Amino acid sequence: xxxxxxxxxxxxxxxxxxxxxxxxxxxxxxxxxxxxxxxxxxxxxxxxxxxxxxxxxxxxxxxxxxxxxxxxxxxxxxxxxxxxxxxxxxxxxxxxxxxxxxxxxxxxxxxxxxxxxxxxxxxxxxxxxxxxxxxxxxxxxxxxxxxxxxxxxxxxxxxxxxxxxxxxxxxxxxxxxxxxxxxxxxxxxxxxxxxxxxxxxxxxxxxxxxxxxxxxxxxxxxxxxxxxxxxxxxxxxxxxxxxxxxxxxxxxxxxxx
Amino acid sequence: xxxxxxxxxxxxxxxxxxxxxxxxxxxxxxxxxxxxxxxxxxxxxxxxxxxxxxxxxxxxxxxxxxxxxxxxxxxxxxxxxxxxxxxxxxxxxxxxxxxxxxxxxxxxxxxxxxxxxxxxxxxxxxxxxxxxxxxxxxxxxxxxxxxxxxxxxxxxxxxxxxxxxxxxxxxxxxxxxxxxxxxxxxxxxxxxxxxxxxxxxxxxxxxxxxxx
Numbered sequence: 483x484x485x486x487x488x489x490x491x492x493x494x495x496x497x498x499x500x501x502x503x504x505x506x507x508x509x510x511x512x513x514x515x516x517x518x519x520x521x522x523x524x525x526x527x528x529x530x531x532x533x534x535x536x537x538x539x540x541x542x543x544x545x546x547x548x549x550x551x552x553x554x555x556x557x558x559x560x561x562x563x564x565x566x567x568x569x570x571x572x573x574x575x576x577x578x579x580x581x582x583x584x585x586x587x588x589x590x591x592x593x594x595x596x597x598x599x600x601x602x603x604x605x606x607x608x609x610x611x612x613x614x615x616x617x618x619x620x621x622x623x624x625x626x627x628x629x630x631x632x633x634x635x636x637x638x639x640x641x642x643x644x645x646x647x648x649x650x651x652x653x654x655x656x657x658x659x660x661x662x663x664x665x666x667x668x669x670x671x672x673x674x675x676x677x678x679x680x681x682x683x684x685x686x687x688x689x690x691x692x693x694x695x696x697x698x699x700x701x702x703x704x705x706x707x708x709x710x711x712x713x714x715x716x717x718x719x720x721x722x723x724x725x726x727x728x729x730x731x732x733x734x735x736x737x738x739x
Numbered sequence: 740x741x742x743x744x745x746x747x748x749x750x751x752x753x754x755x756x757x758x759x760x761x762x763x764x765x766x767x768x769x770x771x772x773x774x775x776x777x778x779x780x781x782x783x784x785x786x787x788x789x790x791x792x793x794x795x796x797x798x799x800x801x802x803x804x805x806x807x808x809x810x811x812x813x814x815x816x817x818x819x820x821x822x823x824x825x826x827x828x829x830x831x832x833x834x835x836x837x838x839x840x841x842x843x844x845x846x847x848x849x850x851x852x853x854x855x856x857x858x859x860x861x862x863x864x865x866x867x868x869x870x871x872x873x874x875x876x877x878x879x880x881x882x883x884x885x886x887x888x889x890x891x892x893x894x895x896x897x898x899x900x901x902x903x904x905x906x907x908x909x910x911x912x913x914x915x916x917x918x919x920x921x922x923x924x925x926x927x928x929x930x931x932x933x934x935x936x937x938x939x940x941x942x943x944x945x946x947x948x949x950x951x
Contacts, residue, residue, distance in 0.1 A: 484910055486868045486888060523935065528868055554760045559890060559933045579756050581933060604793040606864060606892040654864060654892075685862045708862055738868040738888045 486738040487702045488528035488709035489726055490561075490687060491716045493518060495532050498544035515548050519556045522716070525723035527558065528738060531584070531657075531711060534564035546578045553579020563611055563657070568595070569602055576607060584657055586611040587630050590637060593651060600652025609687075610653040614641035614674055615661045626674050633661030641674070642681050649682045656682065657711065660690040667693025667714070675705030687711050695721055695729040702735050742769050745946060746784035748811065748826075749776040750801045758790045758823065761932035765943040778810040786945070787814045790932075791825025795850065795895075796837035798829050808843065815845045815924050819950040822926030827919065828897060830926055836895055846919060846926075848899035853912065861912045864894045871907040871917050871929065879925050879944045887937040889929035891917075896928065923950035 493500050499513040511517055519530050530552075534545050542565065549562055562575045563584030572583050589596050589610050600608045613633060618625040626641035645656050658678055660671035670688045679686040685708035688701035692712040701710040715721055727737040745766075747759045755774050762772050773780065781787065789811060791798055802808050814820055815830065822830050829842045834850035842850070855861045868888040873880050896915040899905065907918030909928070917928040925945070931938035 484869065485865065485891075488867050553757060554764075557757075557761050557764070557933060557939060558935050577756065579760070581757070605894075606792065606866070655866065683863050685864075685866055706860070708867065 484736060485708075486528070486736050487707075487730065488687075489526075489698065489723055489730075489737070490529045490531050490709055490711045491522045491527050491723060492531040492533060492689070492711050492713045493717075494535055494713075495545060495548065496535050497538075497541040498536075498548035501535070516551050516555055519552045519560075522723060523556045523558055525716075526727060526739065527723045528709070529559040529561060529581075530556070531561040531563065533584075534562060536565070546574055549575060549578040549580050561609060563609070569598060572599055572603060572607075576603065580607075582607045582609050582655070584609040584611045586613065589648065590628065590630060590639070593647065596648055596651040596653055600654070605652050605654035605684075608653050609655045609657050610648040611657040611659065612641060612645060612648070612678075613659050613661050614671075616671070616674070624673055624677065626677075629661050633664070642678055645678045645682050645686075649684050653684060655685045655687060657687045657689060658707075663691030664689075666691050669693065669697040670701045670705055670707075670710075672700060672705045675701060675707050679706035679708075685709060695726050698726050699730045699733040699735060702730065703733060742771065743785045743946075744783070745770055745772050745786045745788060746781050747772060747774045747788045747790065748781060748807060749774050750798075750805045750807050751776075752791055752793050752798045752801045752825070755790060757930075757932045758788060761939060762788060762942045762946065765939050766946055770946050776805050776807075778806050781807070781810040781814055784814075784818070786819035786821075786948075786950075787811075788821045788823070788945075789815075789826035789830075790823045791827075791829060793825060794837055795825065795829060795834040795842065796840045798825050799840055799842060802829070802843075812843055812845055815843075818923055819945065819948050820924045820926075821945050822924070823932070824893060824928060824930055827926035827928055828893075828895060830924075831897055831899070834895065845924070846897075846899055846904065846921065847901065848897060850895045850897050852895050855912050859912070864892055865896075865911040866892045868934075869909050869911060869929075871909055871927075873907055874905050874918075875920075877906055877920055877925070878948050879920075879941055881944050882940050883937050883944075889927075889931065889934040889937060891929045893928060
């Protein structure tokens with residue numbers, strides 16, 4: 483018996499509503515974050531991540547309210563990412579009931595922010611999100627770079643170096659998304675995941691590319707991730723979280739059932 | 740039924756809202772949950788929940804600044820008392836965190852850092868769902884199956900001087916005490932407020948516990 487590997491459904495939210503087509507047949511309002519989160523909780527999700535894509539200040543206030551509502555009814559860890567730029571943003575989300583925040587571009591513009599955040603709130607609630615893309619050619623030694631703006635802008639920063647640096651600055655976890663795989667449904671970039679997971683002591687959450695249940699297990703067994711994150715495979719009722727856990731268990735992976 | 744007041748101690752270092760909400764979610768009608776930073780309210784409450792997050796030094800400083808050290812030491816001796824995560828660790832005599840810091844000394848013993856070999860696949864912090872092996876019977880284990888999983892997130896673990904206090908253990912590289920109890924006190928390294936049904940059950944058990 484030991485620590486279970488985690489499965490984390492990820493939801494995009496805009497103005498406090500779940501967007502990007504969650505399609506459970508038997509819930510009344512698929513845009514209602516409380517209903518969706520409750521459903522994933524019932525299925526045995528180990529945590530839930532909300533990615534806030536809201537553009538306006540008013541909309542962000544609505545997201546805070548949403549986190550409050552979810553946190554008062556769903557008693558598993560909640561992570562909120564998207565638009566976390568300063569200590570006040572973090573405080574607001576934690577006070578609303580989030581357990582962790584994911585910091586992405588703000589870490590790139592100002593790495594010291596990660597240190598400030600972990601010094602203030604503790605590493606346990608600071609997740610650094612890394613969007614990486616392979617930049618080495620076929621036959622060359624593997625190299626991945628950090629990208630911003632949804633994978634459109636290169637930063638010139640090496641992904642492995644960056645993960646190590648984020649660990650040093652106090653990140654408690656790395657949410658690692660392969661921008662090459664995101665949305666492709668062909669599975670995680672396992673080399674990327676393994677290279678980073680093996681380079682740092684803090685847990686890595688693999689993300690980007692899940693299309694089948696076996697992809698999740700591979701993220702753990704071959705990618706050496708501690709947790710796997712997925713969206714569409716769960717949203718469209720293709721599989722439940724419980725099915726995913728059973729599939730992982732048959733691969734010898736310890737899960738919470 | 741008698742009214743019962745349960746105080747969740749607020750010293751600026753906890754996930755108080757989550758803890759209070761989880762407790763409220765399962766509280767019987769006669770139980771009122773208050774989040775308080777008032778030492779008098781801690782003294783007059785019927786039971787205490789002592790959460791905590793962050794670093795030991797910052798927690799001790801915050802307890803000092805809010806005048807909570809004595810009220811907590813007092814309450815931990817005399818009424819149902821539930822310590823959670825850092826609210827367990829700072830009950831000990833001393834923690835190795837932050838180059839070493841003296842803590843509340845309610846429970847004799849130390850707090851130590853996980854140490855694994857350089858290329859160990861074990862991660863620090865110990866983060867996620869792990870099992871608690873119930874080492875002895877306790878009223879707070881009611882309706883919680885043996886070896887149930889709870890949500891943990893911590894880099895330090897406790898070592899009480901008195902082994903008889905060890906009420907639950909968990910394995911992450913080493914097997915460490917994850918739950919202590921002594922008379923009216925029960926303290927857990929995991930986060931029951933984030934541990935779904937078993938965590939809620941633990942709060943339910945605590946809220947109806949008379950401390951014996």
